[in-house]
Each structure stands twice: as C-alpha cells, then as structure tokens.
Amino acid sequence: MSDKTLRATTIRCTAAAAALLLAATACGGRGADGAATSAEGACKGQQTTGITAKSIKLGGIYPLSGPTSAYGQIPKGVKAYFDYVNAEKGGVNGRRIDFTVRDDGYQPPKSVEEARRLVEEQHVFALFQTLGTPTSAAVMQYANQQKVPQVFVSSGASKWGADPVKHPWTIGWQPSYSSEGRVYAQYLKKDKPQAKVAILYQNDDFGKDLRSGFTDEIKGSGVTVVAEQSYEVTDPSIDPQMRLLAGSKADVLLDITTPKFGTQALAADANNTGWNPVHIINNVASSATVLKPVGFDRVQNIVSAAFLKDPSDPQWGGDAEMRLYKDKLGKYAPGLDSSNAFYSLGWASASAMDKALGALKCPTREGLMEAVRDLKDVHSDLLLPGIAMNTTPQDGYPLETLQLQRFKGERWNLFGEAIDTRKAG
Amino acid sequence: MSSTPLSLKSSPASGGLARHWRWAALALLTAAACAAPFQLAPFRVFQLTMVLVYAMALLGLNLLVGHAGQISLGHGCFFALGSYAAAIMMDRWDVPYLLTLPAAMAVTFVLGFALGVPTLRLRGLYLALVTMTIAIFLVPLLKRFGSLTGGSMGLTLAHPEPPAWTGLARDQWLYLLALAIAAACGLVAWSLLRSRVGRALHALRDNESAAEVMGVRLARYKTLAFAWSAMFAGAAGAVNTWVIAFVSPDSFTVNLSIMLLAGIVVGGLGSTAGPLLGGAFVMFVPTFSQGLNEAAPNVVFGVLIIAVMYLAPTGLAGLAGRAGRFAAHIQRKK
Numbered sequence: 001m002s003d004k005t006l007r008a009t010t011i012r013c014t015a016a017a018a019a020l021l022l023a024a025t026a027c028g029g030r031g032a033d034g035a036a037t038s039a040e041g042a043c044k045g046q047q048t049t050g051i052t053a054k055s056i057k058l059g060g061i062y063p064l065s066g067p068t069s070a071y072g073q074i075p076k077g078v079k080a081y082f083d084y085v086n087a088e089k090g091g092v093n094g095r096r097i098d099f100t101v102r103d104d105g106y107q108p109p110k111s112v113e114e115a116r117r118l119v120e121e122q123h124v125f126a127l128f129q130t131l132g133t134p135t136s137a138a139v140m141q142y143a144n145q146q147k148v149p150q151v152f153v154s155s156g157a158s159k160w161g162a163d164p165v166k167h168p169w170t171i172g173w174q175p176s177y178s179s180e181g182r183v184y185a186q187y188l189k190k191d192k193p194q195a196k197v198a199i200l201y202q203n204d205d206f207g208k209d210l211r212s213g214f215t216d217e218i219k220g221s222g223v224t225v226v227a228e229q230s231y232e233v234t235d236p237s238i239d240p241q242m243r244l245l246a247g248s249k250a251d252v253l254l255d256i257t258t259p260k261f262g263t264q265a266l267a268a269d270a271n272n273t274g275w276n277p278v279h280i281i282n283n284v285a286s287s288a289t290v291l292k293p294v295g296f297d298r299v300q301n302i303v304s305a306a307f308l309k310d311p312s313d314p315q316w317g318g319d320a321e322m323r324l325y326k327d328k329l330g331k332y333a334p335g336l337d338s339s340n341a342f343y344s345l346g347w348a349s350a351s352a353m354d355k356a357l358g359a360l361k362c363p364t365r366e367g368l369m370e371a372v373r374d375l376k377d378v379h380s381d382l383l384l385p386g387i388a389m390n391t392t393p394q395d396g397y398p399l400e401t402l403q404l405q406r407f408k409g410e411r412w413n414l415f416g417e418a419i420d421t422r423k424a425g
Numbered sequence: 426m427s428s429t430p431l432s433l434k435s436s437p438a439s440g441g442l443a444r445h446w447r448w449a450a451l452a453l454l455t456a457a458a459c460a461a462p463f464q465l466a467p468f469r470v471f472q473l474t475m476v477l478v479y480a481m482a483l484l485g486l487n488l489l490v491g492h493a494g495q496i497s498l499g500h501g502c503f504f505a506l507g508s509y510a511a512a513i514m515m516d517r518w519d520v521p522y523l524l525t526l527p528a529a530m531a532v533t534f535v536l537g538f539a540l541g542v543p544t545l546r547l548r549g550l551y552l553a554l555v556t557m558t559i560a561i562f563l564v565p566l567l568k569r570f571g572s573l574t575g576g577s578m579g580l581t582l583a584h585p586e587p588p589a590w591t592g593l594a595r596d597q598w599l600y601l602l603a604l605a606i607a608a609a610c611g612l613v614a615w616s617l618l619r620s621r622v623g624r625a626l627h628a629l630r631d632n633e634s635a636a637e638v639m640g641v642r643l644a645r646y647k648t649l650a651f652a653w654s655a656m657f658a659g660a661a662g663a664v665n666t667w668v669i670a671f672v673s674p675d676s677f678t679v680n681l682s683i684m685l686l687a688g689i690v691v692g693g694l695g696s697t698a699g700p701l702l703g704g705a706f707v708m709f710v711p712t713f714s715q716g717l718n719e720a721a722p723n724v725v726f727g728v729l730i731i732a733v734m735y736l737a738p739t740g741l742a743g744l745a746g747r748a749g750r751f752a753a754h755i756q757r758k759k
Contacts, residue, residue: 105711107678109475112669116467134578134579134673137581138669141581141670205578234565
C-alpha cells in the first residue's frame with residue numbers, strides 16, 4: 001500500500017467524481033419547477049402558485065425568538081383573523097386561507113432562508129407580512145427576483161413603496177415614519193405657525209426618516225428648528241440631551257424615540273418645571289405602557305398621532321369592529337389579552353389583506369399586486385375613522401393618513417381632522 | 426484526523442485499509458456533493474450552499490481554536506468584514522463579483538494579522554473576552570459609516586447570474602462556486618497543517634514554553650494563525666454576500682460569533698470533518714429546534730448542544746471513532 005496505490009486510488013476517485021459531475025451537468029439545468037402553475041383565460045400566463053378555487057397559501061416571517069421577540073405576538077392576531085374568516089365566512093370568496101408563520105429571530109440571512117422555504121418548499125401564493133426593516137429588506141431582493149408578492153411589510157421605513165418600478169412585488173402598509181413627521185409639521189404650521197422646535201431623535205433610520213419628513217415639510221414656513229439632539233439605542237440615558245434641549249427655550253419638543261427612551265424623555269420633561277414645551281411624542285412610544293411609569297397626571301396634553309383604534313381605549317368599547325375583534329380573538333385565540341396592541345395590529349393588517357384578496361380580478365400573483373396597487377378608499381377593520389387605504393400603480397403607500405391625538409385624563413383624545421400627507425400642507 | 430494515529434498504532438495491518446476507506450469516503454462525498462444540485466430542490470441547494478459557507482468560516486476557526494489553541498469569540502467579525510468588503514465593492518464600485526473573493530480574503534487576512542498582534546500577550550479567557558469585544562463593537566461601527574456601509578439599512582445587491590454557457594440555474598451555479606471555493610480552502614488548510622506550520626501550531630497549542638524552546642517563534646505563528654483563520658472567514662463572508670445578496674449590521678451580531686464557536690466545538694475541534702459537520706449543525710439545528718417547539722427554540726437548541734457534548738465530547742467528528750472503540754470494548758468483554 002505504497003504511495004503509488006494511494007495515488008492511483010486518488011486518481012481513480014477524482015476521475016469517477018469528475019465523470020459523475022459531467023454526466024449530471026450533461027443532463028442540463030433542472031426543468032421547470034413542478035409546482036409552478038399558470039392561469040388560463042383572461043389572466044393567461046400569470047402565476048397561480050399557491051392559489052386554487054378553494055384555498056390560498058400565505059406565509060409570514062416574524063421574530064418569534066431573539067431580542068425583538070415581542071413582535072412575535074403580531075402573527076397571533078393575524079392567525080385569529082384568518083381562522084375567523086375561514087370558520088365563519090368560508091374564507092375569502094370561497095378560498096380558505098392557510099397562513100404559515102416562520103421565525104427568523106430578526107436575523108436577515110435567516111429571513112431569506114425562511115422566505116425561500118415558504119416560496120420554494122411550501123409554495124405559498126404570497127409572503128404576507130415580513131416584520132422589521134433589515135429583515136424585510138433582505139427578503140425584498142429575493143421576492144422581486146422570484147416574482148413573489150411581498151405584501152404589507154410590517155415596518156415604517158419608506159423604502160417599501162419608494163420605487164414600484166424597481167421593486168414591483170413589494171408593498172408596505174402602515175404609514176411611514178416620514179409621513180408621520182409630515183403630520184406633525186402640518187399640525188404645527190396650522191396651530192403654531194411661529195413655533196420654535198427642539199428635536200430629540202434616535203440616531204438610526206427610524207429616527208432620521210421621521211425627522212427628515214418633519215424638516216422637509218416645515219421648509220419655507222414660520223416653524224423653525226432651534227435645537228437637535230440625537231441618542232444611540234445603546235445609550236443608558238438621554239438626560240444630557242434633554243438638558244441641552246431645555247437650554248434652547250424652544251416652545252415645542254418633537255420626541256422621536258422608542259418606548260424605553262420615550263419614558264425617559266417624558267419624565268425628564270415633567271421634572272423640568274422651568275421648561276414647558278408642547279411635547280409631541282411619536283406613535284412608536286405613545287402606548288400606555290410608556291406613559292404609565294411617568295404618571296398619567298404628569299403627561300397631560302402631550303400630542304401624538306395614530307392610525308389604528310387602540311384596543312385598551314374604553315372609547316371604542318361600543319365600536320362594532322372593536323367588539324368583533326375582541327369576541328373573535330377570545331374565540332379563536334383563547335387566553336390572549338385583547339387589549340394588547342400587537343394583536344389588534346395583526347388583526348387590522350390581516351383585515352387589510354382580506355380586502356385585497358377580496359378584490360382580486362385575476363386569482364394570480366400578478367393579480368394580487370394589481371389589487372394592492374389599486375386600492376380606492378378601502379376601509380379595513382380597526383382603522384380610525386377618516387383613514388382608508390389608497391394606492392395607485394405609482395403610489396406604493398397604502399396608508400398615509402394619521403389622526404392627531406392629545407392625552408387627557410387617562411387616555412388619548414382624538415382631535416382635529418385626520419391629516420392626509422398626500423395633499424400638500 | 427485525530428483518530429488516525431490511534432487506529433494505526435493499535436493495528437498496523439489494517440492501516441492501509443483504513444486509509445483506503447478514507448479515500449473511498451472522500452470520493453463518495455465528492456460525488457454526492459457534485460450531484461446534489463442536480464437532484465435536489467432549489468431551496469435544499471440553497472441550504473447546502475449555506476452549509477458550505479459556514480463550513481468555510483469554521484475551517485478558519487478550527488485552525489485557530491482547534492489547532493493553535495487560541496480561543497476566539499469574535500470570528501463572526503471577520504465573516505462580517507468579508508461580507509461587507511464584497512458587498513461594498515459590488516455596490517459602490519461595480520466590481521465583478523468573482524474578483525471580490527480574493528479582495529475580501531486579502532482584507533480579512535491583513536485585518537486578522539493586525540488583530541493578532543495585540544492578542545499576543547493574552548491567553549485563554551482574556552483572549553476570549555478581547556475577541557468578543559471586537560464582535561460586539563462591530564455592529565455600531567458598521568452603522569456609523571452609513572455612506573459606505575449603508576448604515577443600519579445595509580446594502581441590497583443583485584444576485585450574481587450564472588454564465589449562459591453553463592446552462593445552470595442561479596442556485597446551482599452559486600452552490601458549485603461555493604463548493605469549489607470550500608474545497609480549495611479545505612485543501613489549503615490541509616496542506617498548511619501537514620507542513621511545518623501545522624506542527625508549529627500543534628506545539629503551540631500543547632505547550633507554549635516547550636514550543637518556544639524547540640524553536641517555534643510564538644509571535645509569528647500566533648499572528649499567522651489569526652490571519653489565516655480570518656482569511657477563511659473572509660472567503661466565507663464573500664460567498665455569503667453572493668448567496669444572500671444583502672448585508673446589514675443585524676446579520677452579524679455577536680450571536681453569530683457564538684454560534685460559530687458552538688458549531689466548531691460540536692462539529693469536532695481539530696478534526697478534518699469538524700467544520701463540515703459544524704456547518705451543518707449551525708445551519709440546520711436552529712430550524713430543527715424551531716420545528717420541535719415553536720415557543721422556545723433557543724431552549725431546545727441549548728439542550729441539543731448539551732446532549733451532543735455529553736454523548737460526543739470530541740464533537741460529532743469523533744463520534745464514529747468513539748462508537749468503534751465502544752463496540753470493540755463490548756466485544757472484548759464477551
């Protein structure tokens with residue numbers, strides 16, 4: 001068993017492997033995917049993968065594990081909605097919805113893997129909701145290359161609707177952070193035309209998107225920004241920033257923060273009795289869980305914006321949509337606390353998907369994209385009064401209207417008209 | 426590789442046979458690896474490509490931890506640097522994707538070398554801590570230079586298209602590319618370990634003082650071990666960029682580094698098959714544990730690691746050897 005035999009074996013093995021490789025290559029690339037089907041008739045040639053006369057397969061990707069697993073509650077609301085529609089309404093236009101949830105742990109490479117699993121292995125009709133900005137951005141490239149709808153992305157970044165020509169298969173849903181910034185700007189221009197504004201923002205895309213929406217909108221008006229401070233998500237406290245902002249003597253504070261820092265900013269503002277600006281806090285940090293630790297009595301008259309009915313707000317107690325949501329969540333997802341806004345968000349976005357699927361002209365992937373890009377004043381469940389979905393083939397932002405609200409007593413009170421940021425302010 | 430000397434010693438006559446078996450197994454594996462993309466669904470091919478990507482990164486980690494005995498909790502950092510180097514070149518300067526591989530390897534080699542220098546004075550846990558700091562530090566750093574790295578939004582790239590003459594689908598082409606690169610990396614690592622470098626690294630791992638007395642230049646081999654291992658991770662990162670076509674800071678958190686270390690330990694430290702088995706572990710087991718229990722995949726994952734370490738303390742690669750010895754033990758008792 002000298003080196004010679006060894007070498008001979010090696011050569012033989014290599015030759016065998018090479019022959020096998022060549023033989024395999026000679027067979028050529030693989031044929032068309034067995035599960036890919038296309039429509040006949042008026043919608044001829046369009047993709048019908050994952051949709052039949054009786055069913056629609058949808059897939060969603062959420063962080064069920066990892067540091068952002070709080071968002072993993074949202075698909076429970078979605079599931080409850082689809083279960084309700086399947087059981088009590090026979091599905092959407094007779095098609096039962098089969099909704100599969102996958103976990104990506106908020107890691108973009110994992111999101112791509114899960115998207116491929118849903119599309120290539122489970123042959124879903126569309127990706128309904130991928131949660132998060134970096135994760136959805138990772139999936140966007142794949143979905144558009146593969147021509148699979150990535151519908152109603154759950155993230156406030158403005159990139160989902162930014163370029164319908166380059167990314168025709170992706171569309172967002174909730175109002176973008178940038179339109180939220182424009183809403184606050186329009187409010188100030190009307191109510192406090194000479195406002196001097198101090199801005200506190202989180203130094204990432206979320207914070208910068210909202211801030212630039214605001215500053216773009218106030219250009220040429222009497223509203224001016226007199227001070228700006230940013231913080232990092234990793235900062236332990238924002239007290240130094242708040243002290244610097246207080247020194248500016250601004251009469252409005254635009255508070256662009258995530259929940260933990262929202263609480264800190266509200267507390268710092270309440271503690272500083274020498275400075276009493278109008279405190280505008282963004283939607284992300286406007287929930288009761290943020291306000292409560294500061295004390296409701298100390299956050300009176302702060303301003304924010306919303307687009308969904310808050311399930312913990314007693315004023316919607318008699319609302320038909322809210323009652324339906326609470327009843328059916330209790331029935332199809334027993335044990336969940338229906339006042340949790342994650343469940344109602346999931347419910348609301350599933351309702352929007354229901355409306356889009358109900359409007360399909362062609363039961364195809366192309367048809368779905370056509371439907372979501374042709375929404376005309378469509379109201380889905382739990383949207384605030386005066387807010388509806390509107391899109392055109394050129395406008396890829398379904399929701400661009402927000403309602404201002406002011407905190408009074410122990411809850412938010414809506415005030416003024418819903419502000420549509422499409423119209424020039 | 427670790428079990429070979431043992432089996433040779435115990436039965437010199439069967440040594441030749443064992444070696445034949447090894448070549449046969451390797452040939453079989455090669456054939457299977459070459460045939461796989463033509464037999465499997467695109468999604469499975471993609472998964473196998475990712476196994477190869479992780480295996481490449483683990484190859485480097487194996488060199489550093491398994492052979493040179495230097496602990497690194499920051500290996501994901503080099504993986505990220507390779508990914509970003511390739512992504513930035515493709516995105517900003519439209520460099521042909523194949524050229525990004527050597528460039529990413531060069532960048533990570535130099536950076537690995539540079540990082541190897543300050544770690545010369547550190548050992549064991551201290552080294553682990555310093556390397557972990559690098560991994561933690563990387564994410565905010567990537568976010569900071571937004572104009573180059575795309576900030577926290579990351580960079581979205583186009584998938585490389587296979588050349589028309591091959592007639593291959595994109596996933597097949599990427600798989601075969603990854604396979605070729607992984608094989609090349611494996612060959613480089615293998616010849617490296619068979620040379621005086623490998624002997625020096627083993628001496629370094631087993632006893633630093635003794636190695637120094639024998640004339641091994643500690644500083645040189647430690648920094649080189651870091652540089653080589655970073656280079657393999659960089660190659661893996663570049664291929665990762667081609668396959669995923671997206672990079673962002675959230676793709677490369679400290680979790681990745683810990684995952685990689687867990688992968689190589691489970692796969693088999695210092696063994697030849699370790700990186701491949703570890704790659705498969707890193708790729709498949711988290712998904713598998715999600716399938717077992719959707720509510721607590723991390724708990725299942727942790728329990729699986731403990732189970733593997735308990736049943737196979739030398740890693741999955743050593744499992745076959747252990748099973749063989751166990752069988753022999755039973756036979757002798759009879």
